[in-house]
Amino acid sequence: MTLNPRFLKTLALLLPLLLAGCQTTMQRIADCKVGDWNMIGHKDGAAGENQNFAERKDFCADYETDKAKTDSAGNYLSGWVQGNWDFWSGRGVADGRLALPVSQFEARLASDEVRKNNTPLNRPAYESGWNIGNGEYWNGLGKRDGTAGLPLSSQTDKARNIAQDKQIRFDEPSYASGWQTGNRTFWQDAGFSDARNGLPDSELKGRAAKARGAGVQVLEDAYRGAWNAELVNYWRNLGTQDAVSGKEFGMRRAEAKQKGLKILESDYRAAWEERLAVYWRQAGTDDGYGKPFQLEERIANAARNGVFVIGRSRALYTEAWDAQNARYCTVENAFEFGRANSGMAVEVCQGPLRDRLKHAYASGQDYNNAAARHARAAADANELHGRLDDLQRRLGRLEREIRAELERKDRVVNDDTKRQDRRRELDRRDLIDAINHTERMAIDAGRQADRLEREMQRLRREIFLN
Incomplete structure (x- = not known):
């Protein structure tokens, strides 16, 4: 049966409405079961609907509990x-905000939602909300x-x-x-900006003079609070940068004194x-995975690389290097390196481990070779089984x-038919021989x-036993 395209189009338009109506009905049933008539009334009122307690009461008759029946009309009206x-x-709030x-x-009053629901008017409520908005x-704006x-x-x-122009x-x-709130933010932003840029709080004097000249209130506490808070971040950022750029604190101190900061x-x-x-922790981590212990070399080159040596440098580097070295120097790793035929720096591993790692590495290489031969043997076996299936179908x-020739009723036995029979029999034997040979080869490959x-x-x- 072919459906009318116009019917399908109409159905597509109506389906969302039907689903929405179904959801509304389910929600109303749930409200009935809860039995809170104040809530039910509030929902109707907030949706712009008229009072319809009788209709709601009739709808809920099969769902509400005995407890919900107490003064349901009064509760509904109140809600x-x-x-x-x-x-x-x-x-009103929405219009006031705009x-x-x-x-x-x-x-x-002329809107579709009000006219559709015949919403009872409430000017005082609107004006109250409008005043808030x-x-x-x-x-x-302030x-x-x-x-x-x-x-x-x-x-x-x-x-x-503006109010006069908008008639509000x-x-x-x-x-x-x-x-006032914005003015405080203004001075906080100013303090934050000056501290972020490494400017002394004496900048406030110039800012304040300019503000007073423009008739702007000055909030020194807001400026200084933000400036003091951000100044901590300023010096911390400098410390973070200088640690790996080779700059000394003495230079920063001289710059600050010169600026009065x-x-x-x-x-x-x-x-x-x-x-x-x-x-230093990261340096140990980087070196620990397959590289030798290079702490002394790194310390010697620290100044050239723009970093500093601290009291914990040796301990941090060593701890990180040991952890990564332990991750690197495992038989599993050696086996996988061997499988991939990629080099492994066995010499960076502890002496007692080296023989095991070398054996695991060689086993990985042997495994890789065996895997390649296994793949070829499996492919050969699959190919031979395919050939065997073909030979068996031909046989x-x-x-x-x-059988059909021998059973044919009008079959004539003469020299030609005898030759054909002999040829077919030879072909059959050849196929049987080929099948037997191929089967043996397939078994051997498997x-x-x-x-x-x-x-x-x-x-x-x-690799785990040695």
């Missing part, structure tokens, strides 16, 4: 009233202006003009509160020490021809593959 308030208040006038309520709008370092007085006048209420306290030597040296600990076909597989297993197993 619906709050839900309706939340519906209108939420839309700097729309409170008269936007009239536009809401309007306050948030002005608070955000925060942006304060963060930009703009003066409060002139920006307040500008904001008031100007919430000056909210704007001023946001501006506060010196935090303890923070610098802590970060410097941490970075060098990482360096079966020939024997059916011979045995060879099995033997080589056992050899491979032995080679892998014996």
